[in-house]
Amino acid sequence: MPLMAADPLDASAGVPYELLADLRAECPVSRTTSGAYFLARHDDVLAATRDVDVFQASFRASGVVVLPEEQLISEIPEPRHGKIRRIINSAIAQHRIGRVEPFVRELCNQLIEPLIMRGHGDLVAEYVTPIPATVVAHLLGVDPADHARFAEWSDLVVQSAYATENRRHDGAEGEGLAGVAPDFTAYLDEMIAERKGSADPPDDFVTRLIGTSVDGEHLTDVEMRTQLAFLLMSGNETTRHLIANMLETVCTDAALLSGLRAERGLVPTVVEESLRHDPPIHVLMRDCLEEVTIEGVTIPAGVKVGFGLASANRDARTYEDPDEFRLDRPSAKDHLAFGGGPHVCPGASLARLEGRIALEVFLDRVDEATVDEPYRREPVPVFWANGPRRLPVTLTGVGPKEVERSFESRETEFI
């Protein structure tokens, strides 16, 4: 197995799709320049996500020790992972009871308004970025006045060493989340304390977390705040790139935009195809816990392994014309953007809902939209993420009459 001259983990200049295609064809299990191994093919990635005895999620540098209470849900081994996962699932499922959809629609309408009035702006900064952080903050029960601070904290933590190294400069064990974002942990601690001290706490995610036990044991306050922070990070950085990637595609493809106007029922398919074609997480990192052989290559215990989600999603063994953005795929949801196995994303349906509404409101309110030239996609600075940093557009709004008509026609569809 040759050592690669280019690094498939490096998406700092965009996901290296040509290199990934070469790897799928010639070298499905490769060794990267940083010493990690990389899985390029769809079926290998899917099988590896299911093999949690061999591969354990890892965002951090090799050998970093994390306090057990500060282990993110992705990092917790079975069987405890499954138990904590059930608590998280039940809390996220709140959105199904219809409380979130009107909130997201109202939020998107408010955010798009100033852009339409001005006729131009950066869609990523002004429209896309506030949506997921505000929605997670709303679900957690955060005071609306503090929603913007939540978005800032999420960026701070995801881009900090906490998410990658969690190590002090002297090499000692890391200072944890409180060391990186003390205001954030203090805020979460206060939310927990307030609900614990209240006779009539609000019906929100934090209250549910406090009330739920695992094998008769409640989570400690530090465990709760760790999972709350992770929920914000995992739901924010990812969904933001889903919406931004989708809008970038729609605004650079006039035929797609007019096709969507003619047939609104295609919106969920655009969401799925965007997730396949441009997954918000291009790679998942794992620690290899025991020696394993894949595609004839032996991966030793103790190394890092990257699961190439973006590569898997463009595998011609699984998808016809994988580089094409197509709306006629037989199983549009059959992609690996949300991972697979026991850690498959529990927020997938919430992310799909946000993506769908963000695009619907965009179509409701925007008549014409073009990306300002010269446009060169600048990738975001988070190594595992895949989304544009900016999307400068010029747009014209739909007149108030058309907006009314579009809402009326949607109501009829639902009846």
Ligand code: HEM
């Ligand atoms: C388009 C948006 C999203 C994408 C592409 C995405 C993708 C993923 C992927 C690939 C994983 C698996 C990680 C692994 O195996 O190591 C994951 C896990 C997770 N996601 Fe998402 N996610 C999205 C949105 C959300 C949302 C909205 C939430 C919740 C608010 C969320 C919460 C989580 C959590 C808690 C986990 C850890 C699950 C576990 O380890 O059992 N995600 N996500």
